[in-house]
Amino acid sequence: xxTKTQRRVEWTEAAxxxxxxxxxxxxxxxPLAADLGTSDRxxxxxxxxxxxxxxxxxxxxxxRSTDYLRAMEPSRDLRHAVHxxxxxxxxxxxxxxxxLYVEAAALGLLAGQEPYASVAREANELWTAAMxxxxxxxxxxxxxxxxxxxxxxSAFMGFQLDLPLDVGTRDRNRAVADLAEAVAALA
Amino acid sequence: xxTKTQRRVEWTEAAxxxxxxxxxxxxxxxPLAADLGTSDRxxxxxxxxxxxxxxxxxxxxxxRSTDYLRAMEPSRDLRHAVHxxxxxxxxxxxxxxxxLYVEAAALGLLAGQEPYASVAREANELWTAAMxxxxxxxxxxxxxxxxxxxxxxSAFMGFQLDLPLDVGTRDRNRAVADLAEAVAALA
DNA sequence: ACTCAAATGTAGCAACTGCTACAGTTCCAG
DNA sequence: CTGGAACTGTAGCAGTTGCTACATTTGAGT
Numbered sequence: 001x002x003t004k005t006q007r008r009v010e011w012t013e014a015a016x017x018x019x020x021x022x023x024x025x026x027x028x029x030x031p032l033a034a035d036l037g038t039s040d041r042x043x044x045x046x047x048x049x050x051x052x053x054x055x056x057x058x059x060x061x062x063x064r065s066t067d068y069l070r071a072m073e074p075s076r077d078l079r080h081a082v083h084x085x086x087x088x089x090x091x092x093x094x095x096x097x098x099x100l101y102v103e104a105a106a107l108g109l110l111a112g113q114e115p116y117a118s119v120a121r122e123a124n125e126l127w128t129a130a131m132x133x134x135x136x137x138x139x140x141x142x143x144x145x146x147x148x149x150x151x152x153x154s155a156f157m158g159f160q161l162d163l164p165l166d167v168g169t170r171d172r173n174r175a176v177a178d179l180a181e182a183v184a185a186l187a
Numbered sequence: 188x189x190t191k192t193q194r195r196v197e198w199t200e201a202a203x204x205x206x207x208x209x210x211x212x213x214x215x216x217x218p219l220a221a222d223l224g225t226s227d228r229x230x231x232x233x234x235x236x237x238x239x240x241x242x243x244x245x246x247x248x249x250x251r252s253t254d255y256l257r258a259m260e261p262s263r264d265l266r267h268a269v270h271x272x273x274x275x276x277x278x279x280x281x282x283x284x285x286x287l288y289v290e291a292a293a294l295g296l297l298a299g300q301e302p303y304a305s306v307a308r309e310a311n312e313l314w315t316a317a318m319x320x321x322x323x324x325x326x327x328x329x330x331x332x333x334x335x336x337x338x339x340x341s342a343f344m345g346f347q348l349d350l351p352l353d354v355g356t357r358d359r360n361r362a363v364a365d366l367a368e369a370v371a372a373l374a
Numbered sequence: 375a376c377t378c379a380a381a382t383g384t385a386g387c388a389a390c391t392g393c394t395a396c397a398g399t400t401c402c403a404g
Numbered sequence: 405c406t407g408g409a410a411c412t413g414t415a416g417c418a419g420t421t422g423c424t425a426c427a428t429t430t431g432a433g434t
Contacts (some may be wrong), residue, residue: 154345185372
Protein backbone atom coordinates (compact mmCIF):
# COMPACT_ATOMS: atom_id res chain seq x y z
CA UNK A 1 0.00 0.00 0.00
CA UNK A 2 3.03 2.23 -0.37
CA THR A 3 2.06 3.15 -3.91
CA LYS A 4 1.21 6.77 -4.53
CA THR A 5 -2.16 6.57 -6.16
CA GLN A 6 -3.93 9.73 -7.20
CA ARG A 7 -6.46 9.44 -4.42
CA ARG A 8 -3.73 8.90 -1.88
CA VAL A 9 -1.98 12.09 -2.92
CA GLU A 10 -5.19 14.12 -2.73
CA TRP A 11 -6.13 12.70 0.64
CA THR A 12 -2.62 13.28 2.00
CA GLU A 13 -2.86 16.98 1.22
CA ALA A 14 -6.37 17.29 2.61
CA ALA A 15 -5.44 15.29 5.69
CA UNK A 16 -2.43 17.54 6.23
CA UNK A 17 -4.70 20.59 6.17
CA UNK A 18 -6.95 18.91 8.68
CA UNK A 19 -4.13 17.90 11.02
CA UNK A 20 -2.49 21.32 10.82
CA UNK A 21 -5.78 22.75 12.02
CA UNK A 22 -6.84 20.18 14.60
CA UNK A 23 -3.53 18.96 15.92
CA UNK A 24 -1.86 15.58 15.90
CA UNK A 25 -2.21 14.42 19.45
CA UNK A 26 -5.90 13.62 19.59
CA UNK A 27 -6.12 12.65 15.93
CA UNK A 28 -8.83 10.12 15.19
CA UNK A 29 -9.61 8.51 11.86
CA UNK A 30 -13.38 8.90 11.87
CA PRO A 31 -13.62 12.69 12.25
CA LEU A 32 -10.77 13.10 9.77
CA ALA A 33 -12.51 10.83 7.27
CA ALA A 34 -15.77 12.73 7.71
CA ASP A 35 -13.92 15.96 6.96
CA LEU A 36 -12.52 14.45 3.78
CA GLY A 37 -15.94 13.20 2.76
CA THR A 38 -15.07 9.53 3.11
CA SER A 39 -14.89 6.85 5.78
CA ASP A 40 -12.21 5.50 8.09
CA ARG A 41 -12.56 2.28 6.12
CA UNK A 42 -11.34 3.97 2.95
CA UNK A 43 -8.48 5.79 4.65
CA UNK A 44 -7.18 2.50 5.95
CA UNK A 45 -7.65 0.88 2.55
CA UNK A 46 -5.55 3.48 0.79
CA UNK A 47 -2.95 4.13 3.47
CA UNK A 48 -2.70 0.70 5.02
CA UNK A 49 -2.73 1.91 8.62
CA UNK A 50 -3.12 5.04 10.69
CA UNK A 51 0.63 5.17 11.20
CA UNK A 52 1.30 5.32 7.47
CA UNK A 53 -1.25 8.07 7.11
CA UNK A 54 0.33 10.08 9.89
CA UNK A 55 3.78 9.58 8.41
CA UNK A 56 2.54 10.86 5.05
CA UNK A 57 0.95 13.88 6.73
CA UNK A 58 4.10 14.74 8.67
CA UNK A 59 6.22 14.46 5.55
CA UNK A 60 3.83 16.68 3.62
CA UNK A 61 3.75 19.27 6.38
CA UNK A 62 7.52 19.29 6.62
CA UNK A 63 7.82 19.64 2.87
CA ARG A 64 5.59 22.70 2.92
CA SER A 65 7.69 24.46 5.53
CA THR A 66 11.05 23.63 4.00
CA ASP A 67 9.74 24.67 0.58
CA TYR A 68 8.89 28.02 2.11
CA LEU A 69 12.39 28.42 3.54
CA ARG A 70 14.01 27.53 0.23
CA ALA A 71 11.88 30.09 -1.60
CA MET A 72 12.95 32.92 0.72
CA GLU A 73 15.13 35.74 -0.49
CA PRO A 74 18.60 35.68 1.06
CA SER A 75 18.97 37.87 4.15
CA ARG A 76 21.47 40.71 4.49
CA ASP A 77 23.55 38.94 7.10
CA LEU A 78 23.35 36.49 9.97
CA ARG A 79 21.65 38.94 12.24
CA HIS A 80 18.95 39.77 9.73
CA ALA A 81 18.57 36.10 8.90
CA VAL A 82 17.47 35.35 12.45
CA HIS A 83 14.71 37.94 12.17
CA UNK A 84 13.72 36.74 8.71
CA UNK A 85 13.62 33.10 9.78
CA UNK A 86 11.52 33.90 12.82
CA UNK A 87 9.18 35.91 10.59
CA UNK A 88 8.86 32.79 8.46
CA UNK A 89 7.89 30.81 11.56
CA UNK A 90 5.00 33.21 12.10
CA UNK A 91 3.65 33.14 8.54
CA UNK A 92 0.12 31.71 8.56
CA UNK A 93 0.05 28.07 7.42
CA UNK A 94 3.80 27.80 7.98
CA UNK A 95 3.56 28.40 11.72
CA UNK A 96 1.23 25.44 11.95
CA UNK A 97 3.86 23.22 10.36
CA UNK A 98 6.40 23.92 13.05
CA UNK A 99 3.78 23.48 15.75
CA LEU A 100 2.99 20.13 14.20
CA TYR A 101 6.66 19.24 14.32
CA VAL A 102 6.75 19.99 18.02
CA GLU A 103 3.75 17.74 18.55
CA ALA A 104 5.35 14.94 16.56
CA ALA A 105 8.59 15.38 18.45
CA ALA A 106 6.78 15.26 21.79
CA LEU A 107 4.96 12.09 20.73
CA GLY A 108 7.88 10.42 19.03
CA LEU A 109 11.04 11.63 20.63
CA LEU A 110 9.81 11.98 24.19
CA ALA A 111 7.17 9.27 24.27
CA GLY A 112 9.13 7.07 21.89
CA GLN A 113 6.17 6.23 19.70
CA GLU A 114 6.55 5.17 16.13
CA PRO A 115 6.24 6.28 13.43
CA TYR A 116 6.53 9.71 14.99
CA ALA A 117 10.12 9.19 16.10
CA SER A 118 11.48 8.21 12.70
CA VAL A 119 9.58 10.86 10.81
CA ALA A 120 10.56 13.51 13.34
CA ARG A 121 14.22 12.60 12.84
CA GLU A 122 13.82 12.85 9.09
CA ALA A 123 11.89 16.13 9.34
CA ASN A 124 14.46 17.64 11.66
CA GLU A 125 17.31 16.90 9.26
CA LEU A 126 15.53 18.40 6.26
CA TRP A 127 14.40 21.43 8.23
CA THR A 128 17.80 22.26 9.72
CA ALA A 129 19.44 21.67 6.34
CA ALA A 130 17.07 24.20 4.80
CA MET A 131 17.89 26.70 7.54
CA UNK A 132 21.61 26.18 7.07
CA UNK A 133 21.26 26.69 3.34
CA UNK A 134 19.41 29.94 3.90
CA UNK A 135 22.22 31.19 6.10
CA UNK A 136 24.76 30.17 3.49
CA UNK A 137 22.81 31.95 0.78
CA UNK A 138 22.86 34.95 3.12
CA UNK A 139 26.64 34.95 3.12
CA UNK A 140 27.36 32.96 6.25
CA UNK A 141 30.11 30.39 5.96
CA UNK A 142 28.75 26.87 6.21
CA UNK A 143 30.55 25.71 9.38
CA UNK A 144 29.36 28.77 11.25
CA UNK A 145 25.90 28.38 9.74
CA UNK A 146 25.65 24.88 11.12
CA UNK A 147 26.59 26.00 14.62
CA UNK A 148 24.23 28.96 14.45
CA UNK A 149 21.30 26.85 13.27
CA UNK A 150 21.62 24.52 16.26
CA UNK A 151 20.98 27.46 18.53
CA UNK A 152 18.47 29.28 16.37
CA UNK A 153 16.36 26.22 15.75
CA SER A 154 16.39 25.20 19.39
CA ALA A 155 15.44 28.67 20.55
CA PHE A 156 12.66 28.80 17.97
CA MET A 157 11.24 25.56 19.36
CA GLY A 158 11.10 27.19 22.77
CA PHE A 159 9.60 30.39 21.38
CA GLN A 160 7.02 28.29 19.59
CA LEU A 161 6.07 26.48 22.78
CA ASP A 162 5.81 29.78 24.63
CA LEU A 163 3.82 31.58 21.96
CA PRO A 164 0.38 30.76 23.38
CA LEU A 165 1.73 31.83 26.78
CA ASP A 166 0.80 35.37 25.78
CA VAL A 167 4.11 36.87 26.69
CA GLY A 168 3.75 40.32 25.12
CA THR A 169 4.74 40.70 21.48
CA ARG A 170 7.20 43.34 22.58
CA ASP A 171 8.98 40.94 24.90
CA ARG A 172 9.06 38.28 22.21
CA ASN A 173 10.50 40.66 19.62
CA ARG A 174 13.08 41.68 22.19
CA ALA A 175 13.96 38.03 22.69
CA VAL A 176 14.32 37.49 18.94
CA ALA A 177 16.51 40.56 18.66
CA ASP A 178 18.63 39.34 21.57
CA LEU A 179 18.93 35.96 19.91
CA ALA A 180 20.03 37.60 16.66
CA GLU A 181 22.62 39.67 18.46
CA ALA A 182 23.85 36.72 20.48
CA VAL A 183 24.17 34.46 17.44
CA ALA A 184 25.89 37.16 15.44
CA ALA A 185 28.47 37.29 18.21
CA LEU A 186 29.53 33.75 17.27
CA ALA A 187 31.10 34.98 14.06
CA UNK B 188 -12.18 17.20 46.51
CA UNK B 189 -9.56 19.92 46.65
CA THR B 190 -8.59 19.03 50.19
CA LYS B 191 -5.08 17.69 50.69
CA THR B 192 -5.66 14.48 52.54
CA GLN B 193 -2.72 12.36 53.56
CA ARG B 194 -3.50 9.73 50.97
CA ARG B 195 -3.80 12.34 48.28
CA VAL B 196 -0.35 13.68 49.05
CA GLU B 197 1.20 10.20 48.98
CA TRP B 198 -0.53 9.28 45.74
CA THR B 199 0.45 12.56 44.13
CA GLU B 200 4.12 11.83 44.73
CA ALA B 201 3.84 8.23 43.57
CA ALA B 202 1.79 9.27 40.54
CA UNK B 203 4.43 11.86 39.67
CA UNK B 204 7.10 9.18 39.74
CA UNK B 205 4.96 7.04 37.46
CA UNK B 206 4.22 9.84 34.99
CA UNK B 207 7.86 10.95 34.91
CA UNK B 208 8.72 7.42 33.85
CA UNK B 209 5.87 6.61 31.49
CA UNK B 210 5.06 10.00 30.02
CA UNK B 211 1.96 12.14 30.11
CA UNK B 212 0.52 11.76 26.65
CA UNK B 213 -0.78 8.22 26.80
CA UNK B 214 -1.54 8.37 30.51
CA UNK B 215 -4.40 6.12 31.57
CA UNK B 216 -5.89 5.76 35.02
CA UNK B 217 -6.05 2.00 35.24
CA PRO B 218 -2.34 1.18 34.70
CA LEU B 219 -1.38 4.08 36.94
CA ALA B 220 -3.72 2.84 39.66
CA ALA B 221 -2.34 -0.68 39.35
CA ASP B 222 1.15 0.72 39.81
CA LEU B 223 0.05 2.52 42.96
CA GLY B 224 -1.60 -0.62 44.27
CA THR B 225 -5.11 0.75 44.05
CA SER B 226 -7.92 1.17 41.52
CA ASP B 227 -9.00 3.89 39.11
CA ARG B 228 -12.10 4.14 41.24
CA UNK B 229 -10.07 5.28 44.23
CA UNK B 230 -7.97 7.74 42.28
CA UNK B 231 -11.11 9.42 41.06
CA UNK B 232 -12.57 9.36 44.55
CA UNK B 233 -9.60 11.17 46.03
CA UNK B 234 -8.75 13.49 43.15
CA UNK B 235 -12.19 14.15 41.73
CA UNK B 236 -11.21 13.73 38.10
CA UNK B 237 -8.30 12.77 35.92
CA UNK B 238 -7.66 16.43 35.16
CA UNK B 239 -7.19 17.29 38.82
CA UNK B 240 -4.83 14.37 39.22
CA UNK B 241 -2.78 15.49 36.22
CA UNK B 242 -2.68 19.05 37.50
CA UNK B 243 -1.39 17.83 40.86
CA UNK B 244 1.26 15.72 39.15
CA UNK B 245 2.45 18.58 36.95
CA UNK B 246 2.69 20.90 39.92
CA UNK B 247 4.66 18.32 41.88
CA UNK B 248 7.03 17.69 39.00
CA UNK B 249 7.61 21.38 38.50
CA UNK B 250 8.22 21.87 42.20
CA ARG B 251 10.92 19.19 42.14
CA SER B 252 12.80 20.84 39.27
CA THR B 253 12.58 24.38 40.63
CA ASP B 254 13.62 23.13 44.07
CA TYR B 255 16.71 21.67 42.42
CA LEU B 256 17.54 24.98 40.73
CA ARG B 257 17.11 26.90 43.96
CA ALA B 258 19.45 24.53 45.78
CA MET B 259 22.24 25.00 43.23
CA GLU B 260 25.42 26.78 44.13
CA PRO B 261 25.79 30.12 42.34
CA SER B 262 27.80 29.98 39.13
CA ARG B 263 30.97 31.96 38.44
CA ASP B 264 29.35 34.14 35.81
CA LEU B 265 26.72 34.16 33.11
CA ARG B 266 28.74 31.96 30.81
CA HIS B 267 29.31 29.31 33.44
CA ALA B 268 25.68 29.56 34.51
CA VAL B 269 24.55 28.37 31.08
CA HIS B 270 26.69 25.26 31.41
CA UNK B 271 25.59 24.67 35.00
CA UNK B 272 21.92 25.09 34.15
CA UNK B 273 22.21 22.70 31.23
CA UNK B 274 23.97 20.23 33.47
CA UNK B 275 20.98 20.52 35.80
CA UNK B 276 18.69 19.69 32.89
CA UNK B 277 20.59 16.43 32.44
CA UNK B 278 20.55 15.34 36.07
CA UNK B 279 18.62 12.07 36.40
CA UNK B 280 15.11 12.62 37.76
CA UNK B 281 15.37 16.33 36.93
CA UNK B 282 15.66 15.78 33.17
CA UNK B 283 12.37 13.92 33.29
CA UNK B 284 10.69 16.94 34.80
CA UNK B 285 11.58 19.19 31.91
CA UNK B 286 10.57 16.50 29.44
CA LEU B 287 7.26 16.33 31.23
CA TYR B 288 6.91 20.08 30.90
CA VAL B 289 7.43 19.83 27.16
CA GLU B 290 4.74 17.18 26.96
CA ALA B 291 2.33 19.29 28.99
CA ALA B 292 3.12 22.33 26.86
CA ALA B 293 2.51 20.35 23.68
CA LEU B 294 -0.80 19.12 25.03
CA GLY B 295 -1.92 22.34 26.62
CA LEU B 296 -0.35 25.19 24.74
CA LEU B 297 -0.42 23.71 21.25
CA ALA B 298 -3.50 21.52 21.49
CA GLY B 299 -5.23 23.93 23.85
CA GLN B 300 -6.36 21.25 26.28
CA GLU B 301 -7.12 22.00 29.88
CA PRO B 302 -5.88 21.66 32.53
CA TYR B 303 -2.54 21.35 30.76
CA ALA B 304 -2.61 24.91 29.44
CA SER B 305 -3.17 26.62 32.80
CA VAL B 306 -0.70 24.45 34.66
CA ALA B 307 1.91 24.86 31.93
CA ARG B 308 1.57 28.64 32.22
CA GLU B 309 2.01 28.43 35.97
CA ALA B 310 4.94 26.02 35.66
CA ASN B 311 6.69 28.18 33.10
CA GLU B 312 6.52 31.25 35.34
CA LEU B 313 7.92 29.45 38.36
CA TRP B 314 10.63 27.75 36.31
CA THR B 315 11.86 30.88 34.54
CA ALA B 316 11.74 32.78 37.82
CA ALA B 317 13.99 30.15 39.38
CA MET B 318 16.39 30.42 36.45
CA UNK B 319 16.47 34.19 36.69
CA UNK B 320 17.18 33.99 40.41
CA UNK B 321 20.05 31.62 39.79
CA UNK B 322 21.58 34.07 37.34
CA UNK B 323 21.12 36.90 39.81
CA UNK B 324 22.77 34.85 42.54
CA UNK B 325 25.58 34.31 40.05
CA UNK B 326 26.14 38.03 39.79
CA UNK B 327 24.08 38.87 36.72
CA UNK B 328 21.98 42.00 36.96
CA UNK B 329 18.28 41.17 37.03
CA UNK B 330 17.20 42.96 33.82
CA UNK B 331 19.92 41.18 31.85
CA UNK B 332 19.13 37.91 33.62
CA UNK B 333 15.53 38.13 32.46
CA UNK B 334 16.57 38.67 28.85
CA UNK B 335 19.12 35.89 29.00
CA UNK B 336 16.69 33.41 30.50
CA UNK B 337 14.24 33.93 27.65
CA UNK B 338 16.89 32.69 25.25
CA UNK B 339 18.45 30.06 27.47
CA UNK B 340 15.15 28.50 28.41
CA SER B 341 13.92 28.47 24.83
CA ALA B 342 17.12 26.93 23.54
CA PHE B 343 17.01 24.32 26.30
CA MET B 344 13.50 23.34 25.21
CA GLY B 345 14.85 22.76 21.74
CA PHE B 346 17.88 20.86 23.02
CA GLN B 347 15.55 18.74 25.10
CA LEU B 348 13.39 17.92 22.08
CA ASP B 349 16.47 17.05 20.07
CA LEU B 350 18.13 14.95 22.77
CA PRO B 351 16.75 11.60 21.63
CA LEU B 352 17.75 12.56 18.10
CA ASP B 353 21.15 11.15 18.96
CA VAL B 354 23.10 14.12 17.73
CA GLY B 355 26.52 13.32 19.15
CA THR B 356 27.29 14.47 22.66
CA ARG B 357 30.21 16.41 21.23
CA ASP B 358 27.94 18.42 18.95
CA ARG B 359 25.52 19.06 21.79
CA ASN B 360 28.27 20.26 24.12
CA ARG B 361 29.47 22.50 21.33
CA ALA B 362 25.97 23.91 20.98
CA VAL B 363 25.74 24.56 24.72
CA ALA B 364 29.12 26.26 24.67
CA ASP B 365 28.04 28.36 21.71
CA LEU B 366 24.86 29.27 23.54
CA ALA B 367 26.85 30.29 26.59
CA GLU B 368 29.18 32.42 24.51
CA ALA B 369 26.31 33.96 22.59
CA VAL B 370 24.33 34.81 25.71
CA ALA B 371 27.40 36.20 27.43
CA ALA B 372 27.73 38.57 24.48
CA LEU B 373 24.46 40.22 25.54
CA ALA B 374 26.13 41.78 28.58
C1' DA C 375 -22.37 -0.63 71.59
C1' DC C 376 -24.12 2.54 68.15
C1' DT C 377 -24.02 5.95 64.51
C1' DC C 378 -22.72 8.16 60.69
C1' DA C 379 -19.57 9.61 57.48
C1' DA C 380 -15.44 8.49 55.09
C1' DA C 381 -13.40 5.00 52.42
C1' DT C 382 -13.39 1.02 49.43
C1' DG C 383 -14.77 -2.96 46.25
C1' DT C 384 -17.58 -4.68 42.29
C1' DA C 385 -19.54 -4.17 38.26
C1' DG C 386 -20.71 -1.87 34.46
C1' DC C 387 -22.00 2.06 31.17
C1' DA C 388 -21.53 4.69 27.02
C1' DA C 389 -18.35 6.41 24.03
C1' DC C 390 -14.54 5.91 21.44
C1' DT C 391 -10.30 3.63 19.24
C1' DG C 392 -7.94 1.21 15.07
C1' DC C 393 -9.05 -2.26 12.38
C1' DT C 394 -11.43 -6.14 9.67
C1' DA C 395 -14.76 -9.60 7.62
C1' DC C 396 -18.04 -9.72 4.17
C1' DA C 397 -20.71 -8.32 0.50
C1' DG C 398 -21.19 -5.99 -3.11
C1' DT C 399 -20.03 -2.50 -7.16
C1' DT C 400 -17.31 -0.54 -10.86
C1' DC C 401 -14.59 -0.90 -14.74
C1' DC C 402 -11.12 -2.22 -17.84
C1' DA C 403 -8.53 -6.20 -20.31
C1' DG C 404 -9.22 -10.48 -22.61
C1' DC D 405 -19.65 -10.86 -22.91
C1' DT D 406 -16.69 -12.10 -19.07
C1' DG D 407 -13.25 -12.64 -15.58
C1' DG D 408 -10.76 -10.45 -12.31
C1' DA D 409 -8.81 -6.82 -9.95
C1' DA D 410 -9.54 -2.44 -7.82
C1' DC D 411 -12.55 -0.15 -5.06
C1' DT D 412 -16.34 1.00 -1.66
C1' DG D 413 -20.27 0.54 1.80
C1' DT D 414 -22.10 -1.84 6.05
C1' DA D 415 -21.56 -3.69 10.10
C1' DG D 416 -19.20 -5.02 13.77
C1' DC D 417 -15.25 -6.75 16.80
C1' DA D 418 -12.28 -6.43 20.70
C1' DG D 419 -10.09 -3.31 23.28
C1' DT D 420 -9.67 0.97 25.90
C1' DT D 421 -11.18 5.26 28.01
C1' DG D 422 -13.07 8.27 32.09
C1' DC D 423 -16.46 7.87 35.04
C1' DT D 424 -20.50 6.23 38.09
C1' DA D 425 -24.29 3.56 40.63
C1' DC D 426 -24.64 0.65 44.28
C1' DA D 427 -23.37 -2.02 48.04
C1' DT D 428 -20.24 -2.78 51.59
C1' DT D 429 -16.62 -2.14 55.03
C1' DT D 430 -14.00 0.62 58.21
C1' DG D 431 -13.19 3.51 62.04
C1' DA D 432 -13.52 7.40 65.02
C1' DG D 433 -16.69 10.01 68.17
C1' DT D 434 -20.51 9.75 71.32
